[in-house]
Amino acid sequence: MIDAKDRQLLEHIQLGLPLCARPYLEIGLLCDMPETEVIERLTRLKQQGLIKRMGVIVKHRQLGYRANAMIVWNVPDNLIKQLGGHISRFSFVTLCYQRPRHPEWPYNLYCMIHGKNKATALNQLEQLVDACGLSGFDKEILFSNRCFKQRGAIYQKSTLALADG
Amino acid sequence: MLTTLHKQLLNDYQHDFPLSARPYQDIADALGVTEAEVLSAFTELNDNNFISRIGPVIPPNHIGVSALVAMSVPEQNLQAIADIISAYPEVNHNYEREHRLNLWFVVIASDAGHLHAVIDAIEQETSYKAMLLPMLDDFFIDLGFKLDLTND
Numbered sequence: 001m002i003d004a005k006d007r008q009l010l011e012h013i014q015l016g017l018p019l020c021a022r023p024y025l026e027i028g029l030l031c032d033m034p035e036t037e038v039i040e041r042l043t044r045l046k047q048q049g050l051i052k053r054m055g056v057i058v059k060h061r062q063l064g065y066r067a068n069a070m071i072v073w074n075v076p077d078n079l080i081k082q083l084g085g086h087i088s089r090f091s092f093v094t095l096c097y098q099r100p101r102h103p104e105w106p107y108n109l110y111c112m113i114h115g116k117n118k119a120t121a122l123n124q125l126e127q128l129v130d131a132c133g134l135s136g137f138d139k140e141i142l143f144s145n146r147c148f149k150q151r152g153a154i155y156q157k158s159t160l161a162l163a164d165g
Numbered sequence: 166m167l168t169t170l171h172k173q174l175l176n177d178y179q180h181d182f183p184l185s186a187r188p189y190q191d192i193a194d195a196l197g198v199t200e201a202e203v204l205s206a207f208t209e210l211n212d213n214n215f216i217s218r219i220g221p222v223i224p225p226n227h228i229g230v231s232a233l234v235a236m237s238v239p240e241q242n243l244q245a246i247a248d249i250i251s252a253y254p255e256v257n258h259n260y261e262r263e264h265r266l267n268l269w270f271v272v273i274a275s276d277a278g279h280l281h282a283v284i285d286a287i288e289q290e291t292s293y294k295a296m297l298l299p300m301l302d303d304f305f306i307d308l309g310f311k312l313d314l315t316n317d
Binding site: 022 | 175208221224244251269
């Protein structure tokens with residue numbers, strides 16, 4: 001579980017690890033915590049899956065991955081876990097979620113493909129459809145165009161304070 | 166131009182970044198370079214906007230709640246409406262997509278009440294209807310993204 005000190009630590013580290021010799025010491029100074037405790041807490045949060053990964057967050061667009069496709073499917077609810085699990089195993093897939101259907105939006109399975117261009121992304125989608133047996137299900141492909149805002153999930157101070165519930 | 170070191174840092178340290186007192190030194194040892202070289206290479210990647218940060222990825226809905234939101238906005242109003250929405254601190258991604266539903270953004274809030282208050286405020290301010298799509302299940306195991314950094 002996440003306690004108040006974990007939240008305080010995440011609040012400071014989510015903006016990025018400083019580029020200096022002892023970055024965890026620097027983070028510790030911001031939240032009044034010894035370096036060893038910073039490292040111990042982060043290690044535990046990672047083991048518990050409350051940190052999904054710790055590392056470099058790349059900017060796909062700037063690195064030449066210009067085509068970002070969100071693909072949405074309408075699949076039977078009883079197959080969604082199996083299909084979602086299968087889709088997630090492809091290296092070009094960067095997200096895979098279940099979301100609720102809507103009266104005017106019948107889709108429940110979402111995945112994201114980052115490709116260097118539209119043609120590669122569509123090619124990868126075709127591979128995915130074949131390998132996972134998705135051809136019988138209704139889908140739509142939504143390519144991104146302008147990016148108005150992109151940043152990591154910033155959990156607001158109030159968010160962190162209130163997350164205790 | 167990306168050097169070999171840049172490419173290694175981009176591809177090999179998206180997950181399992183060292184949790185040790187001298188993480189950049191540990192990376193340097195693993196790659197056979199100096200800590201100073203690692204630090205300056207990361208600084209260059211940062212300055213060139215190739216990375217957004219080094220840090221933790223926190224799974225959605227473990228701290229607070231989040232939802233994807235879709236809107237249909239006439240093209241001539243899109244930039245103005247997008248700017249209004251981006252100004253909310255609770256919004257962290259905001260994209261145009263090629264579809265009738267052409268504006269897609271993610272809202273992160275402290276709890277369900279806060280989330281709905283933000284959506285209501287956005288609907289009021291923009292006068293467009295928002296379709297709320299919270300996450301029900303996450304199938305993805307985030308191991309980072311294998312970048313092909315060869316020139317093409």
